[in-house]
Amino acid sequence: MAKIRLTKEFHFEMAHALWNYDGLCKNIHGHSYILFVTVIGEPITDKSNPKLGMVMDFGDLKGIVAEEIVDQLDHALVLSKDTPDIDQLNIPQMFDRFFVMDYQPTCENMIADFAERIKNRLPQGVELHSLKLHETATSFAEWYASDNE
Template structure:
């Protein structure tokens, strides 16, 4: 039984603001995010299967992550539902792509949300191993399945 990890890298641009934060990030600002998604499983042993020798088709992983995360958040504004006076900001008139989250849109909270979204779409024989989300070139959050058992 050989376990193999596959990793795919994704890029997206997103703006957010951190409500009640005591620094500059309380203002709307953007980041060039880099997301690394690592799955783990055994290579397919069925010689008749078109996915023979693969843990998972990279194209399938790309489709899942793009649908669940990148296509939704790329060039979007994300704010917490705790942000006061959201209705007065008139966000729908100002922005075409925006999301109001039940959490503070920090790198830490977003990566936990991403893990849930990805896990729910993976094939049964493939598990999410880890995620790494770079908010800047030198700052990132990591999520590991083994830490969340």
């Protein structure tokens, strides 16, 4: 059977600041992120399976990415745990949705984190092929499974 790639597009708004950065992005600012998730597998051939002919139900993929990424990060503030005096910022009083990450919240680090989150949730026989995360209309990072084996 042929290997087929499926891609689903996701949108979310998120703010971040890059600790110790030498440009404007050291300040809290936001982006309209676009995430492309591509999985690969063989279409189901079992005629008794309601997903016959599918590699994976797009709705199931949407649910995984929503739970792991979009529902958490949409309209959230994300900072690095290394941000100085982070415990004195009173973030819980200012923001309902915030995350302190073990990494600098760059597009590159986030896409690697997203890959791990998604890979662990895919059904048997379906693999994560690639991710593409647009931070702006002209700037994006890409992750490929083949580069990370």
